[in-house]
Structures are given as C-alpha cells and as structure tokens.
Amino acid sequence: MAIALCAGLTATSSRAGGYFFMQSIDDDIEDDVEDQVEDEVKDKTEDDVDKEVEEDVEDQVEDEVDQSVDDDVGQSVEDDVEDDVEDGVGDTVDNDVEDGVNDDIEDRVEHRSDDVIDRRVEDDSERHGRHGNDSDDHETRDRHASQESHNRGHAVADGSGGHGKPSRSEAMEAVKDRFDRADAQLDAAHRESLLMAKTIYDLAREDARRLRDEALAAGVMPRDEIEDAYKAALDAAKNSYDGARDSVDQAYDDQRDNQEEAEKTELAAVDESADDDASSEHADDKTSDDEAGVVARVGASRDLVDVDFDADGFAVARGEWLVMGSPSDLAAIESAGFRLRTRDPLDSLQQVVARVVAPGQMPADEAQMRLRQLAPGATVDYNHLYTPQVAGHRATTTGDRPRQLLPLPGAADKTAKPIGLIDTAVATTDPILSSRSIVQRDFVTGQNMRPKDHGTAVASILVGHGPGYDGLVPNAHLYAASVFENLPGRPATATTAGLVRALDWMAANHVGVVNMSLTGPGNAILEDAIRRARSHGVVVVAAVGNEGPAAKPLYPAAYDQVVAVTATNRQHLVFRLANRGPQLDFAAPGVDVLHVTPSGGMEASTGTSMAAPFVAATLLLASDSGAEVDEHILQALAKRAIDLGKPGFDPVYGNGFINPMP
Structure with missing residues (x-):
C-alpha cells in the first residue's frame, strides 16, 4: 500500500549497502x-x-x-x-x-x-x-x-x-x-x-x-x-x-x-x-x-529509512509489522520474543498500536502468521510508507479562489465548529492563516524536517482569510495533524502508524469531519482505525486519487465509511487524471484552485486533493450542533447533488457535484 497526497503515493525503495561509516562498527563487519x-x-x-x-x-x-x-x-x-x-x-x-x-x-x-x-x-x-x-x-x-x-x-x-x-x-x-x-x-x-x-x-x-x-x-x-x-x-x-x-x-x-x-x-x-x-x-x-x-x-x-515492498509492490518499513490491539495482545507478542519498537495508546479508539520486529531472522510470512496466532483479536499489517505527489501546480494568481468555485450559505462565515486535517504541517505564520483558529500537532517520530506545502494549501482552502482571499469556513476551528517528514534521499514520507494516531487525536477532540487528501491501496489497520473513528462520530473525507480513469480503487477513499471525492473544472467536467469507480460519492471543484504557499505567495493547484476540502466544508455546514454527520445528512446531500454525466449515479461523478444545504 502507498498513501499519497492528491496524486497518490509513489513507493520508492532504499537498500542497505555494506558500509556503516561508524567508528563503533569494526572493519570486520564492513568487510x-x-x-x-x-x-x-x-x-x-x-x-x-x-x-x-x-x-x-x-x-x-x-x-x-x-x-x-x-x-x-x-x-x-x-x-x-x-x-x-x-x-x-x-x-x-x-x-x-x-x-x-x-x-x-x-x-x-x-x-x-x-x-x-x-x-x-x-x-x-x-x-x-x-x-x-x-x-x-x-x-x-x-x-x-x-x-x-x-x-x-x-x-x-x-x-x-x-x-x-x-x-x-x-x-x-x-x-x-x-x-x-x-x-x-x-x-x-x-x-x-x-x-x-x-x-x-x-x-x-x-x-x-x-x-x-x-x-x-x-x-x-x-x-x-x-x-x-x-x-x-x-x-x-x-x-x-x-x-x-x-x-x-x-x-x-x-x-x-x-x-x-x-x-x-x-x-x-x-x-x-x-x-x-x-x-x-x-x-x-x-x-x-x-x-x-x-x-x-x-x-x-528510529527514523524509517529502510524500505521494502509488500507483495503488491507498495513501500513498507522493512522488517517490522504494525499491530493494533489490546495491551494483553502486545504483552503476549512481547513475551514470545518479538520486540516492540514503539507502543502508542489510542485512548479514543480504545486500542494500542505498536511497531513490532520479529526475533532473529524469522521469515516474513512466518512472523506474520505467528503474530496473528499470538494475538488473534488484534489487527496485523505492514507499516506502509507514503509519499506525497501533487498532480499539478503553477505559481500564478489567475486561478479561482475557493468562494468563486462553490456558492455557500451565510453560515459559512459564522460557523466555529471543529474540522480536521491530516496532511503535512501547516505554515500558520502566513497572513492568510495567522489569525485563524488552528491547533496543530505533530505525529512524526523522526527528527527530520516537516514539509508544509500541501497541508498549507488545503488549510487555506478550508479556513484561510485575508485581503482578497476567503476560505470556505474561515471561522471554523481547524485541528491539523502533521504526519509527513522529509527523509534524506526520499520525498516526504508518512507511515500508517502516524495516520492512525492522528485519527485517534481527532476522535479525542470530537472533530466530526476530517479531510484526508490521501490515496493508496488498503491497509487493514488504517481501515480498522477509520471504522472505529466513525463509531465515535468522525467521518473521513478523502480524495479518490489522480492515477487515471483505468486505475484501481485507492484508499482510504474506497472504504465504505469514507466519503470519496473527485475533481472537476469550472465547466463541471471531470479532471482527466482523476480515478473512477463505484467508490465515488461526490464531485467538487479541483482544477486551478488558488491557495496559500508556505512562503507567503499564491499558487493554483489541480487534483482531487484540492476537491476534498470543498466536500469536507459542506459536510461541516450540514452537521448537527455537535459537528457530527450522520447517514441521514449524507443521504440528503446525495439527493441534492447536481447530476453530471450519465443520469443518476455513475463512476465518473458519483452522486454528482456537491450542492451545500441552504
């Protein structure tokens, strides 16, 4: 699996050579x-x-x-x-x-x-x-x-x-x-x-x-x-x-x-x-x-720089598994000789997630089978690594501001409900974002630099406000989870473990709508975390991806509990690289959308990542007083959607173009 920002994630490899360059490792090991x-x-x-x-x-x-x-x-x-x-x-x-x-x-x-x-x-x-x-x-x-x-x-x-x-x-x-x-x-x-x-x-x-x-x-x-x-x-x-x-x-x-x-x-x-x-x-x-x-x-x-691939060719942290279960599950695993690199309680999801290393040179298949035997009630999968890849952007001010692309009711300027963002870090010093209500938390365990470009773009579309620019819900209270880091020799990288911890944080803060402009194939632990978060009132809005019309369904957008979004231009024509399929729920503006950059400028970007926040903001405005979105609200919005393409639901536009409640 490889989760990506907007365009999907590109799994790359990193391999070991036989040279440590450390005084502490002797010449015999090098040789x-x-x-x-x-x-x-x-x-x-x-x-x-x-x-x-x-x-x-x-x-x-x-x-x-x-x-x-x-x-x-x-x-x-x-x-x-x-x-x-x-x-x-x-x-x-x-x-x-x-x-x-x-x-x-x-x-x-x-x-x-x-x-x-x-x-x-x-x-x-x-x-x-x-x-x-x-x-x-x-x-x-x-x-x-x-x-x-x-x-x-x-x-x-x-x-x-x-x-x-x-x-x-x-x-x-x-x-x-x-x-x-x-x-x-x-x-x-x-x-x-x-x-x-x-x-x-x-x-x-x-x-x-x-x-x-x-x-x-x-x-x-x-x-x-x-x-x-x-x-x-x-x-x-x-x-x-x-x-x-x-x-x-x-x-x-x-x-x-x-x-x-x-x-x-x-x-x-x-x-x-x-x-x-x-x-x-x-x-x-x-x-x-x-x-x-x-x-x-x-x-x-414990920086995650040693990369391997799963059977489908997606990048994973080599030599380790991710286990989500109860404290007794992890105790059983540890007592059998497995080593826990990290152990993080997920209080809201009522689980514990751990990065686990097998003892000795135990083969991968055997280790995975053994983990499932030791903890049959736990969820076991790889700790997939994810790399962002933007579909396209250009340094220009000729794109469209968010409010030009989607008419919103007057409540959009007044709502102070919480809304979530799981993405890169956000550059909150920019004038468009500096006066906004933003709480940011880091879920990266490494000591490397955190990228800010993608998260800043999506945050400005959601809550930005300044001269000549208004986000969709500028007075909403944004909870921003930073899950990506820049590893040497690699693009920005996130882990399944970081995404799961971020979801737990959202649930703990009663955030009803969370934007995840991320795509990729399925991971059992991420799916379980999303399901548990949904039971706590959290609905995830995700981009379907920019891998093209013939691409396979990507996740988390393809999960049943997630609202999947594709991108269209001003003429309501679908973005040519957007994924298609039965998982799609809504279409929204996603071509040449103006947003803030970390350096303080403006850029226009294209992709399903840019479209997801339009649906997230619409769900927030339609949510109840507790900022939760139930099935009745989702069904009502599906009926209100502007039908595009073939009559009724179709795999290109889903239920149609998102149409906010009056």
Whole structure:
C-alpha cells in the first residue's frame, strides 16, 4: 500500500549497502557485508549472459568511476555498481538491443555513480575529521552539556553557580546529551549507507526495465522470454540486497542495543553517586522526567529509512509489522520474543498500536502468521510508507479562489465548529492563516524536517482569510495533524502508524469531519482505525486519487465509511487524471484552485486533493450542533447533488457535484 497526497503515493525503495561509516562498527563487519553483496550478486548472474556485453559495461563503468574517486573509496562502490549492472542489464536483452542502447547506459551509470561516490567521499572525510577528535572531546562535551543545562534554568545543587559539583539532574543531562549525539551519529551513518545502496539498486532496476522495453519494442525475442529474463534479473538483484540488508540491520540493532545498555549503566552510576540531599530533593522529578526523556528519545531516533515492498509492490518499513490491539495482545507478542519498537495508546479508539520486529531472522510470512496466532483479536499489517505527489501546480494568481468555485450559505462565515486535517504541517505564520483558529500537532517520530506545502494549501482552502482571499469556513476551528517528514534521499514520507494516531487525536477532540487528501491501496489497520473513528462520530473525507480513469480503487477513499471525492473544472467536467469507480460519492471543484504557499505567495493547484476540502466544508455546514454527520445528512446531500454525466449515479461523478444545504 502507498498513501499519497492528491496524486497518490509513489513507493520508492532504499537498500542497505555494506558500509556503516561508524567508528563503533569494526572493519570486520564492513568487510563481511561488502563480501556478501559481491558474492550474492555474482552468484545470481545467469550463465547465458553475453560475456562480451558484460565486460564492455564493466570496463566503461570502471573507467568513469576511476576518474571521480581515489582507490580506497572507489573500489567498493565500483564493485557494487558493476555487479548490479550485470544483474539488472545483462540478463534482460539480446545482443542487437544491447548495442543500440549501450551508450545510454554508460551516461546513466556515470551520472549516478559519480553522485553516489561524491557523497561517499565527502561523508568519509567529514567522518574522519569528526571521529578523530571524538574520544578526546567527550569530557569537553559533558562540560558544555552541563553548562547548557544551567543556562536552561537547572539549579546547581551546591549553589556555586555552576562551578561546583553538578547536581544529579545536570549530570544525567550531560550523559543523555552525549548518548543523544552518539545515537544521532549512528542513525545518520545507517541512513547514508542505505541511501547509497538505494541509488545502486535503483540503477540496476531502472536500466533493466528500460532495456526490457527496448527489447519488446524491437521484437528480437519472444515476449515471454524477455519478461522471464527481466523478472529473473530483478529477483536476483533483490535477493542479493536482502541478504546484505539483514547483515547491516543486525549490526545496527546490536550497536543500538549496546549504546542503550551503556547509557543505562552510566545513568545508574550517576544516580548512585549523587548527593543524598540532592537525590531526595529531585526524586519525584527524576522518576517522571528522566524516564520519559529516555522513552521519547529512543522512539524519535528510529527514523524509517529502510524500505521494502509488500507483495503488491507498495513501500513498507522493512522488517517490522504494525499491530493494533489490546495491551494483553502486545504483552503476549512481547513475551514470545518479538520486540516492540514503539507502543502508542489510542485512548479514543480504545486500542494500542505498536511497531513490532520479529526475533532473529524469522521469515516474513512466518512472523506474520505467528503474530496473528499470538494475538488473534488484534489487527496485523505492514507499516506502509507514503509519499506525497501533487498532480499539478503553477505559481500564478489567475486561478479561482475557493468562494468563486462553490456558492455557500451565510453560515459559512459564522460557523466555529471543529474540522480536521491530516496532511503535512501547516505554515500558520502566513497572513492568510495567522489569525485563524488552528491547533496543530505533530505525529512524526523522526527528527527530520516537516514539509508544509500541501497541508498549507488545503488549510487555506478550508479556513484561510485575508485581503482578497476567503476560505470556505474561515471561522471554523481547524485541528491539523502533521504526519509527513522529509527523509534524506526520499520525498516526504508518512507511515500508517502516524495516520492512525492522528485519527485517534481527532476522535479525542470530537472533530466530526476530517479531510484526508490521501490515496493508496488498503491497509487493514488504517481501515480498522477509520471504522472505529466513525463509531465515535468522525467521518473521513478523502480524495479518490489522480492515477487515471483505468486505475484501481485507492484508499482510504474506497472504504465504505469514507466519503470519496473527485475533481472537476469550472465547466463541471471531470479532471482527466482523476480515478473512477463505484467508490465515488461526490464531485467538487479541483482544477486551478488558488491557495496559500508556505512562503507567503499564491499558487493554483489541480487534483482531487484540492476537491476534498470543498466536500469536507459542506459536510461541516450540514452537521448537527455537535459537528457530527450522520447517514441521514449524507443521504440528503446525495439527493441534492447536481447530476453530471450519465443520469443518476455513475463512476465518473458519483452522486454528482456537491450542492451545500441552504
């Protein structure tokens, strides 16, 4: 599954290479992983590959790589690129086609390889400079951390203004700061290794795909033989990377466990050596604040950058499952050896959601079956990763403002009911939004930047107000849930876990209408969360997606409990890339809709994402005094809709163009 903003989500991969760049991971592990990548890729190369073409590609790659990196760094990357090109290219094409496209391969390999190697050289030099002084700087860093704690308002136990013995809280703060930096360095090194390998893996896949297409177009071989060779090449590349990733991830997890144990040991030593009076004075604070700090830090540092694919090809967090159930379900799972990376209570939905990792090297199918056996009453699925993709936008003020596109009753300017938005973060400093009633909460566990473009656009359509611009319900109270982050080397990314937690927050705040301009295939946990939220009075309005008329139904719009929306232009003609199907409920304006940008300007965007807030605002205005929308209201709006296309309901416009209650 891949949930997307407006246009659907593009699932991309990130793979592990065999290099951690960390002082804490010794050279033996690096060599083992590199050797495993090389051995597995070479073993998978088919015997019937044309040797002359392989050697030609290898020589050309080697020549280009040698020009951009020294021998120490270049050799490992050369081997990875050459071997992956052999698998991804050599197995798929006939000699005639290879000769015709060889030059194109050279250009792409050179460009991508240089990018990867440049980054690796730069990072390697930075690491050498940093790690060379790391051990010498620990004492200095601790003193700085202690001083920073004092500057933030921590009292010094002996009253000496920071020049005497530090208090227990200061000493613990210094230890935590140092381990925070170690955690961040380990995560960054892991991320860079995965990013480098992702580029190499993508190179092999893309070249194999392009050459497959060339072979099909040339007709030099039977289609089924070309497809079989193409599939074999992809399978071989993926299998080799799977083995390498397991080694990389195991080493990473082991190092993380070691660091966590070391931190606990140091914190315990500080606790034992602290002054008795200071310990007594601050005992209550330590029990709550220090323990909470450790939990928050561990959860936040687990950035989801290691990506795999489910059976349908949608991106998931590799090696983990999402489980939603009762506390006893999670206790049973944990007692069986599964590890809980995170555990979040969903108080309003009356569930707990956890990210779960299988013990050892348990195969995925076996792990999933075991989880369902251990917790038969829980819902188990992958933690899918989602990437936004806008259908189209242009920096112009010639589009249409929301109020120009949909006539609304006078109550639109007066209603102060709550309305929800699950999207990117919102730039509330913009004049159009700064004076609005907006409560924003972040549901991302990583430390990366949060994008603001899409969420700001939809928020301005809903509640914006300023000179020359009015949103649909400018005085409504907006609850905005930020669920996307910018991961290095990837577009903005969200998780199923984040979406579920955001829904729980909406239910807790009695938000009756929630806009989710998101699309993608189904996920059992997201579906269960939406169903539970609906039972608490929350109705979700979702975009049907911009994948085209022939695309399969996307979710959450295709769920029975969700109101699905397509986009039309000013002439009430459907947006040409909008999805179609029986899941559709309403059509609404979604072509060239003006909205605010995070930089303070105006843009006109197109897509079903832009249409969803028009229906969400209409439902809010029709809701009861508690801002809830029942089935009678939905049926009444379906009857009021302006019929478009074929008479009655149809898969292009649904019930028709949304027509607000008077």
